[in-house]
Amino acid sequence: MPEHDSTSGSNDVTTLLKAQHERIRELFIEVINTKGDERKRHYHDLVRLLAVHETAEEEVVHPYARRHIEGGDDVVKARVSEEEKAKEVLAELEDLDPDSTEFLDKFxxxxxxxxxxxxxxxxxxxxxxxKAADRGTLQNLGRAVKAAEALAPTRPHPGTDTAVKNLAVAPVATVIDRTRDALRRVMGEH
Structure with a gap:
C-alpha cells in the first residue's frame, strides 16, 4: 500500500476515525491521571471530541454503512445503542465534580x-x-468528518473567554446539536 500523504489515504474516513479513536483513548487516560483544573480541561477536551466524533458518525458514517456494508442496519443499530448509553452517562457526569468518587466511578x-x-x-x-467504497468515496467521507470537527463550537459564548468555559456552559447535547447543524450545512442539506 502506498505511503499516505495529505492528499491521499490520510484523508480517508477510516484513517481519520481511527486517529480520533486513538486520541479519545489518550484523553481518557489524561483525565484519569490528572486532578483539579487539569482534569477538568482534559475532560472537556474529551467531551468535545466525543460529541464531534459521534455526530460525524451519525450524520456521515452510519448512513453510509447502512447502505453499503452487508448487515449494515444491524451493525449501525448496535453502534447507535452504544452511543446513546454513552450520551446518558455524559449527561450524568455534567453535574458531578470531576474529582469526586462518583465522577470517577461513572467515568x-x-x-x-x-x-x-x-x-x-x-x-x-x-x-x-x-470493500464497499473506492478511494474517492472514502476521501469524500473523510472530508465530511473533518468538516464536522472543524465546525464544532469553540467560539466564545457571552460571558466566557475559553473553550473550556464554553463547554461548561454548553452541555453535551448543545455541542452535538451545533455540530450536526454545521455538518448538514456543509453537506448541502437544509
Whole structure:
C-alpha cells in the first residue's frame, strides 16, 4: 500500500476515525491521571471530541454503512445503542465534580464502554469500508468528518473567554446539536 500523504489515504474516513479513536483513548487516560483544573480541561477536551466524533458518525458514517456494508442496519443499530448509553452517562457526569468518587466511578464505566464501542466500530463497520467504497468515496467521507470537527463550537459564548468555559456552559447535547447543524450545512442539506 502506498505511503499516505495529505492528499491521499490520510484523508480517508477510516484513517481519520481511527486517529480520533486513538486520541479519545489518550484523553481518557489524561483525565484519569490528572486532578483539579487539569482534569477538568482534559475532560472537556474529551467531551468535545466525543460529541464531534459521534455526530460525524451519525450524520456521515452510519448512513453510509447502512447502505453499503452487508448487515449494515444491524451493525449501525448496535453502534447507535452504544452511543446513546454513552450520551446518558455524559449527561450524568455534567453535574458531578470531576474529582469526586462518583465522577470517577461513572467515568471508569464510560471509559470501558467507549473503548469497547470504538473497537466494535473498527471491526464491524470501518473494516468493511475498503470493500464497499473506492478511494474517492472514502476521501469524500473523510472530508465530511473533518468538516464536522472543524465546525464544532469553540467560539466564545457571552460571558466566557475559553473553550473550556464554553463547554461548561454548553452541555453535551448543545455541542452535538451545533455540530450536526454545521455538518448538514456543509453537506448541502437544509
Amino acid at each position: 471508569a464505566t464510560l471509559h470501558r464502554d467507549v473503548v469497547a464501542h470504538a473497537e466494535a466500530e473498527e471491526r464491524e463497520e470501518f473494516a468493511h469500508f475498503d
